[in-house]
Amino acid sequence: MPFRFLRLQGFLAAAILLLATLVALPAAAQDRADIVAEICSGDFAAQQSALSRLAGAGVEAGSEGALWARRIVEAFEGRSLRCGDGLAVIDTPDGPLRASTLEPAEGVDTSTLSAPSVNLRLRAVAASAGAVLRLFTEESVAARAEAAAYVDRRREALTPEILAAAVERETDAALRDTLSTLRASLLLADPDPVNRIAAIEAIAQDATLRNRTAIAEALAGETDAAVLAAGEKAMAGIDRTLALGKVLATLYSGASYASVLFLAALGLAIIFGLMGVINLAQGELIMIGAYAAWFTQEAIRAALPGLLDYYLILAIPVSFLAAALVGLLMEVLVIRRLYDRPLMTLLATWAISLLLINTVRVTVGSQNLEFYQPAYVSGGFPVLGDFIMTSNRLFAIAVALFAFIAVVILLRRSLFGMNVRAVTQNRAMAGAAGIDTRRTDMMAFALGSGLAGLAGLALSPLYNVNPGMGTGFIVDSFMVVVLGGVGSLVGAIVAALGIGQINVVIEPIYGAVAAKVLVLLLVIVFIQWRPEGLFAPKGRR
Amino acid sequence: MLLTISNLSQHYGSARALDGVGFSVDKDSCTAVLGRNGAGKTTLLQTLMGLMPATGGRIELDGADITTAPPHRRARGGLGYVPQGREIFSDLSVGQNIEIVLRNHRVSEPDALRDEIVTLFPVLGEMWHRRGGDLSGGQQQQLAIGRALASRPKMLILDEPTEGIQPSIVQAIEDAIRDLKGRMAILLVEQYYDFARSVADAYVVLDRGRVVKSGKGADMERDGVADLLTV
Amino acid sequence: SPWVARKAFAAAHSDTVKLGCLFSSSGTMANIEGRLNYVARMAAEELNAKGGVLGKMVEVVTTDPGSDWPLYAQLGRQLIQQEGVAATFGCWTSVSRKSVLPVVEQNDALLYYPLHFEGEENSKNVVYLNSPPSSSVLPAVEYLMSEEGGSAKRFFMLGSDYVWPRTINQQLKGYWASKGIEADAWREEYVPVGHSNFQTLINEIRAFADQPGGQPVVILTVVGNSIPDFFREYVNQGISAFDVPVLGLDALEADFEGLDTTALVGHLNCWAYLQNAPGARNQEFLSAWANYVNANGVPYRPDVAIDPMVSTYDGVHLWALAAEKAGSFDVPAVREASAGLTFACPSGYEISMTAENTYVKRGVFIGSLNESQGFDILWQSPDTPDPVPFSPYMNA
Amino acid sequence: MAKIQSDARVDRPLLFRIVAICLLALIVAVPLLGGPLSGSALGLTPYLANIIGQIATFALLALALDLIWGFGGILSLGHGLFFAMGGYLIAMHMLKAGYVYGGVTPDIMTFMGWTELPAYWFGFESFPYAFVLILLVPGLVAFLYGWMSFRSRVSGVYFAIITQALTYVAMLLMYRNDTGFGGNNGMTGFSTLLGVPVGAPGMVTGLATASLVVLLLAFLACGALMRSPFGRLLIAIRDDEARLRFLGYDTLWPKLAAWCLSGVLAAIAGALYVPQVGIINPRLLAPEVSIEIAVWVALGGRGALSGAVIGAIIISALKFWLTGFVPEAWPFILAGVVLVVVTLLPNGLLDLKPQRLLAPLRRNRKPAPEPAE
C-alpha cells in the first residue's frame, strides 16, 4: 500500500537523521575544536574558510550545532573570543567558557589571551554566517525574517544547500516564499538554464542597480537564447524602476533640502520679514535650539532613560522655549531700543551672535555634541529602485510642514497675528490704537526665535551641532526670505521648495558647489526681474 | 473734568515745541485747539497720546495720572486718536483696520459698533476687503476716524480730520462730530475756523508752543480768536 | 635688526621661554584641532615638572585662528614677532601650514607641524612631525588592495577641495597608474571645506559601487566637520563597510564622538598612532591626558586620544631635547641639534628625527572602526620607515 | 510718525579735521618710528607697523562702504567682493612676477599638476598692467552689477541680500581649485613686489605708510565730494529717490557713479592689504567678513566719513589687540563694546561729539537737552 510505504519512508528518514546526529556528535567535537583552532590561527585564509564552514557545519549538525556555531561567530565578531597557548575561550561576564564545548574554563586567565583580529573580509563572512545561523536558531518568525533580509544582502556564507535546508525547515509560509526566491537567485550560474532564468527573475524582483549589475555580469558569458532574453527583459524592467526611483529620489532630496532651508528661514521670516529686524543672530538661535535638544536628551538619559527614544519629540517645546527665551532677552535688553533704527539692529545682532557663539563655546565647549539617534531619525526605507527615503530628512520635512501650518494659522487667524502686522507697519499708531506694542514686539520676536530653535531641533539629526553651526544658515535663510518676498510666509516656503528642487536637479550634473552657484545666480537674476521677490506685497506705497 | 493737562512741555532736540501748556476738557464736551502752522498742535496731541514722552508737566485722565503711561494704556483708558496724516495700517484691509481695534479693546457689542461706523462712512463698507494703503487720501481719513471710534473712546482726539476730504463728507464728519459730542469728549484740532467755532464748547489757541488764549466756544468771536490765527 | 635683538634680550633675561600654539578652537576645525592646544600645555607641564628647559619654565601661548587660513599667518606673525616664541606648534590642515609658511621662513622661525600630510615640501623652518604619504597613505591603500584587505579594485576619491586632498589623490593616481590600473577604475570629487550635505554624493558613491569592475572603496580626504557629516549620511543611506569600505585619511577617534558607530564598524583609517596602540608608554600617555583633562576642566573627552595630539606631544618633547642638546633656544642651533634625536612615542615606536631634513621617522597603523568609536589595529608596521618628502608618483 | 532722519548728513567738520590731522600725524610717524627709530624706546616693531598698515586698509574699505551706504542709502553686504578682487589681482601680480622673474613655482601649479598658469594670468608679471586691472576689473564688475540692479530698481534689503549672495557665489567659485585662483589655499608665498623682495627691511613700514597716504587722500577727496552737490544729490536719493525722479533726475547714474567709485576704492584697499598680510584666500568673500565691514561703518556712525574711519579702526584694532592679549575673552569684549555703543549712542560713536566731551570743562553753560526718543 502506497500509504503505508510513505509512512515507512518517513520513519526511516527520521531514524537516519537521528542516527546521523548521534554519529555526528563525537565527530563534531573534534570538528569543533578544529574550527576554533583555525579561527584562532591568525592565518587569514584559514580563518575565512573556517567561518564559512561554521555556517554549513552548524546547519548540518542540527539545532544544537547551529546554536554553538552562532555562539562562536558572535564571539568572534564581538571580539570576545580569546586565543593563545593552544587555548580558545569565550570571555563572558560570568567567566570564560571553552570555545569548543562551552563549558566553564576554570583557571584560565583571559588577560594573557588575545582576540584574533577581525578584518573587513572576515567580518563580512562572520556577519553573513551569523545571519544564516540566526535563520536556523531564532524562535520568532520576525527575527528569522530579519535574518533572511540580512542574508539577502550579505551572501558570503550562503550556499543553495543551506537555503534549501532553511526552506525545508521554515514554518511560516511568507518567509518560506522569500527564502525560496532567495535560493533561486543563487542559481545564476547553475548549469540548468531553467534555474538560471528563475535566478534572473528572482533577482529582478528587487530592482536595484546592484542587482542589475549582477544580471549583466551573469549574462556576459551566456549563450542560451532564452536566458539572454529573460536577462534583457529583467534589466529593462529594472531600468524602468530605477529611472522612476531616481525621479522620486530627486524630488525627495529637493523636498528635504527645501525643508532645511525653510526651517532655517521661518523664524527669520517673522523677525526680518514681518518685524524688519535684520537679525544676524538667527543662526545662533538655531544653534540654541539644537543645544536645548541635546540638554533634553541628557536630562532624559539621566532621569527617565526609558523615554530616551522620544527625546526629540519631548525636546520640541524645550528647544522652542529655550530659543524663544533667548530671543525674548535679546528683544527686551537690546532690540527694543532699536526699532526706529533698523540699521543699528544689524550691529547689535552681530554682536549678539558673537556673544552667543562664544558663550556656548566657553560653557559647553566647541566639540560636536553627541546625539542619540532614535530609530525614527536613523537609517531609511528603500522605496523604489535605489531610492532610499532617509528618516532624518523625513523628520525635518515633517517638522517643517508642521511649523509652517501652525505659524500660518497663528498669523492669519489670531489677533496676535494682526497686531504683529499693525505694529510693524506703524508702531506709534499701533500703540495709539490700543495695541500693547511692547508685548507684541516681544512675543513676535520670541516666536521668531522659538521657531529658529525648533529648526535647530529638527536639523540636529542632519547637521553637526557645535557653537559655530549657525553661521552656515545666514546666507541661505536671508535668501529664502528675500526670494519669497519679505513678509510672506507662503513666499518663503515656495522659495525654499524652488531653491531646494533646482539645487538637487543640478547637483548630480555639475556637483554641489556649481549647483549652489547656479541656484544663487538664478536667484540674483530673478530678483532683477521681480525686485521684491516672488510674493511682493502689492499696492500703493 | 475728564482730562487735565498742566504745565506740559516738549522739546525737539533743543527746540521747544510745547512750553507750559495747560487746560482741561470736560466730559462729553468739545474743545477746539487752534493755532497757526507749526504752533505745536500736533505735538500737543502726540504728547497727549504718549507717542513722545513729555519732558515736563502732567496729564490726568479721569483722575488718573497718565503722564508716563504707554500709548496703548491711554488708548484703553479712553483716548481715541485720529492723527494728522491718517497713519492707517496700510497692509491691513479696511476691515482689519477696524477689527484690530475692536478686538484689542474688547468692546462690548462689536457688531453694532461696526455697523454704526459703516453707516457713518459708507465708503468703508464698500471697501471693507481692500488694502488700507490702496485707498485714496480722503478714504483713508475716513478710515482713520472710523478706527478711532472702534474703541468706543471717552474722548476722541482729532488732528485736522477734514483735511483732504470732499465737502459732502466734511459735512458728514461735522455732523458726526456734533452728533458724537454729547456721547464723548472731543478734542479737535482744526484749521477751518468756522467749523471749529460752530462745534466748540471751549477753545485753546496755541502759538509757538504756548497757550495764548483760551475760553468758551461761544466767546471765540468776541475774543478775536480769528485775528490770532492770522499774522 | 634692533627689535629682534630687543626681543632676544628680553627672552634671555626672563625666566620663562615661550612656545606658541596655532590651533583653531573655533570654526570647522575646532572640534578636533582645538584639543592640540591642551596637549601642548600638558607636555609643557611635564617639562616644567622636571625643572623646565635650560633652567627656564616653559610657557605656552595659545591663539585662536578660527579655522581661517589667513589668520594663521597673522597670528603666526604675532607669536613670532610680538610674543617672541622660541617655537610654534601649529596647523592641522595643510592649507593653514602653507599660509604660515612664508611667515616662519621670513622670520627664520620653527613651526612644529603635527599632521600627516601630502609631502612635496621640505622647509628648514618646519619640523614635519607626522608622516608624508609614503609612510601613511600608501601602506593603507596597498593593504586595501591586498587579498586580506578586500582586494579593492575601484576607488572613489572624495576630498575637501584644498592642497592636501588634491596632492594625495594626485599621488594615488600616479601610484595606480604605475600598477597598470586604468583611469576608469577611479573617480575624483571635491567638496568645499566645511561641506555638510552629502546626500547627493553618497548617491553617486552607491551608483559607482554598484557598477561592475570589482570591489569599490572610498578614499576619503574630507576634513573637519565634513567627516562626521559624511559618515552619518553614509549610514542613513544604508551602505556598510562590507559593501564599500571607507578609508578615512583624516578620520580619527574624535570625529566619531557624536556618532553611533555600530553601523560604521569596519571603516578604516591610517595614522602613526592609534589610541589602541599596545604598550605601557601609551597607557602612561592616556592616563596623563585623562588626569590633565580632569584637573584642568579641559572641554574635551579625557578618554579619547588622537594621533595629532600625540604628535604635538612628541613635538614639544623633541623641541625640548633639541634645545637642551644645543644649549640654546636660537632657531638655527635648535634645528642643528634636532638631527638624529629620538623619543619614545606613546605609539610604542621609538621615533627619530632624520638627519638630512626636518622630517620624523614614525611607525604606521591601519585602524578599523569599532562599535565604541575607537579604531582597532588591523595592521601595524614592523618598524619606522624612512619618510619620503617628495613622492615619485606625484607627476607620474 | 515721521521721525526725522537721524543720520548725520555731512561730516561734523571738527571731527573730520581731527581725523585728517591724526592720519597726517601717522603718515609722518610710521616711517620715522618704524624706520630709523625702530630700535628706540618709542620705536615701532615691524609687527605694529604692519598692523597699522592693515588697519589703514580696513579704514579705506569702510570709507568706501560709507560712501554708498551712508550717503546713497545703498547697503551692500558684499563689499568683501571688491576688496577681495583688489587683493586677488595684486596677488596674481606678485605670484606671476615671482614665477617669471624669480623662478618660484606657485603651489597651485604643483598640486593641480599644471605646467603653466591658466590663460587669464597672462601679462600679470607687469605691475602697470596689474594696476590698471585693479581699477578696471572691480569698476567694471561694479558697473555691470549696479547697472543691472539699479535699473531694475532692486533696492533696500533686497539689494543688500543679493550683493551678499553675489559675494557668496564668488566665494564658492574661488574655493574651487578648478577656477584657477588657488582655491582654498588662495595665494601665498609672494616673493617680490615692484621688484623689491617682500621680506626687505623697509617693506613693512613702506606699505603701511603707503596705505595711510592712500587713506588720507581718499578721505579728503571723498569728504570734498560729499560736501559737493554730488553728495547732496546722493543724500536726496537716500531720502526719497522717487521724489527726485519726479524732479527730473535719472537717479540711475549718480547711484551707479557712487557705487563704482566705492567698488574701486574697496579694491584699492584690498590691493594694499594683501601684500601686507602675505596671503589671500576666498575667506575674504565670506558673508561674515562683508557684514563686519558694515558693522564698522554702523558703529562709527554711517553717513559721516570720519565715523566710518573711526569705526573700522576701533573694531579692527580691538580685535588685533584682544586676540593676542585675551584670546578667550575678546569676542565678549568686542560684543560688549558694540552693544554698549548701540544701546547708548543711537547714531554710533558719532554721538560722542568732541564738543560734548569738552562741555563739562566749560562752566556756566547748560548742557544741551537730550533728544526726545
Place this chain on the structure above:
Amino acid sequence: MTAPGAQAIQIDGLRVSFGDFVAIPQLTFIARYGEVHGVIGPNGAGKTTMLDVITGKTRPKAGTVRLDGKVDLLGMDEPAIALAGVGRKFQKPSVFEALSVRENLETALRLKPRSILAEIRSWADPRRGTRVAEVLEEIGLSDLADTPAGILAHGQKQWLEIGMLLMQRPKLLMLDEPVAGMTEEETRHTADLVRRLRSPERAVLVIEHDMAFVEEIADRVTVLHEGNPIFEGRMADARQDPLVRQVYLGR
C-alpha cells in the same frame, strides 16, 4: 513757444485698473496753457491716479497722454517726463528731510537738464542763488532756509514743496491738495501764489477739496466721479450742478 489756449495735456481713452478694481474706466481730459484748471471730485474719484499716470508713476491699461499735443508721455520714464516740463506736488508732502530748505530748493532747480554731470557743475551758477532767495521769500521760509526740511511742520512742508515746483518752472504744473492743512490766511496766500503762477506758457492743474480756494483760482474745473468727468466748466456753475452736488458737494 506755446500759444495760450493751446492744449498742454491731452488725455484720451485712459483706463486704469488695480487688480480687478477699475479706478478710471475711460477718461478724456484736456488742460490748456494759460489756464488754472481745477480738478475736483469725491474721495477716490481717481484724481491722484490721473496725476500718477501723467507723471509716469502708474502705468495705465489703455489710452494716451500727450504733452503739447505731440509728446507721448506714456512711453517715458519719470525723470524724462519731469524734464519734458511736468512738475508735481504730492498729496502727501514729500521733501528731502535731511537736506536744508535751501538745498531742497537748489536740488529742484534744473538749469542744465540734459545731463546730471552738467547739472552738478552748474550748481555754482550765481543765478541759482538769486532764484533760491526769491523763492524762499515767496514761500515765506527765508528764516528757515538752513533748517533741515525734516523738522518743518506740515504746512511748512507743503510750502516748501510748492517752492520746489516754482524752482522747476514746469510747463505743466500739478498741485495735489496744496492747501490741505493750511490756515485760511495761508490758503489765501497760496491762492495768490497760484494765481501768479498762471502764465501763457504754463498750464496749472490743481486738485483740492477747499471749494472757496478752487473758486478763487480756477479758470475752469473738471469734476471727476468714479474716474469719469461728470462736469466741466466754471466753478460757480459746478456748484449748481445737481449731480455734482449729489456726489460731491452735498447740500
